[in-house]
Amino acid sequence: MAKKKKITKNVYLQWYEEMLFWRKFEDKASALYIQQKIRGFLHLYNGQEAVLAGSVLAMEKGDKMITGYRNHVQPIALGVDPRRIMAELMGKETGTSKGKGGSMHMFSKEHHFYGGHGIVGGQIPLGAGLAFADKYKGDKYVTLTYMGDGAVRQGAFHETLNMAMLYNLPVVFIVENNGYAMGTSVARSANHTDIYKLGLGYEMPCSYFDGMDPSATYDAVFEAVERARNGDGPTLLEARTYRYKGHSMSDAQHYRTKDEVADYQKIDPINTVLKTIQDKKYANEEEIKEIEQRVKDLVKECVDFGEESDFPKDEAIYQDIYAQEDYPFLKIQ
Helix, strand or coil, rough: CCCCCCCCCHHHHHHHHHHHHHHHHHHHHHHHCCCCCCCCCCCCCCCCCCCHHHHHHHHCCCEEEEEECCCCCHHHHHCCHHHHHHHCCCCCCCCCCCCCCCCCCCCCCCCCCCCCCCCCCHHHHHHHHHHHHHHHHHCCEEEECCCCCCCCCHHHHHHHHHHHHCCCCCEEEEEECCCCCCCCCCCHHHCCCCCCHHHHCCCCCEEECCCHHHHHHHHHHHHHHHHCCCCCCCEEEEEECCCCCCCCCCCCCCCCCCCHHHHHHCCCCHHHHHHHHHCCCCCCCCHHHHHHHHCCCHHHHHHHHHCCCCCCCHHHHHHCCCCCCCCCCCCCC
């Protein structure tokens, strides 16, 4: 069993720098979308950074992560070059999928990030499949499978929980409950608001945690990951978090008030981590400003890289396409 990490000064400083970068990266992506330099859909992670920060600390090398379409910063957290993520958002050939995937389809086999999926809940059975493969091969890896509160209404969610328990898979299901799915509150979409209790129907260990606190996230995810790694099967966790932006850039957010958003901003995970750093004197004001400047410089570097990269050539549309040459039912010209 892995030894639980201590939440030290260095951890808090790392959390602050990483979460601040993710926030500023998303803010810049939003601005580029308004300028039409990013097209299509764009779903921002603002407000939910603590879930990712705490989760990554609980992971070991080789563990896998898969999520839905709110997926720009997750691969960055796992080590993917953020410049290539920004280039992908801008549809450039230097992007992670050569500009062909865009906002909702980030992917990195090298860093064990398996998407990025545009179909609501589509990643849930795939996450169990990744865990099944590790168990089949005898590898001691764990797959963290994320979804929003809206995705738990999909039948595939329930089918997957059933099979994960049946096969005792090394998978952790994490519902990032930001309250509103696409625009309908949890209270209006079901007769229950404790999403984690859905695990009870499958006798799956389940609980919830404060998704605005990276430390609380780490505690919950670490316990679930270790249970899975030790062969004790899956866990369903509910991260109670909040998104400060709409579901996507086209969301007018008529389903909530500005006062509600302002109340949640009082417990912004980035500000909370910064306050801990200041209260415990982990860094002085000059050191904090240095962190913030590094973040600002890196965001600019990402944008410059994307701006200076080329769009894919026309012939690229015919490349990286799977085609079976002897396919008997269709003649390929």
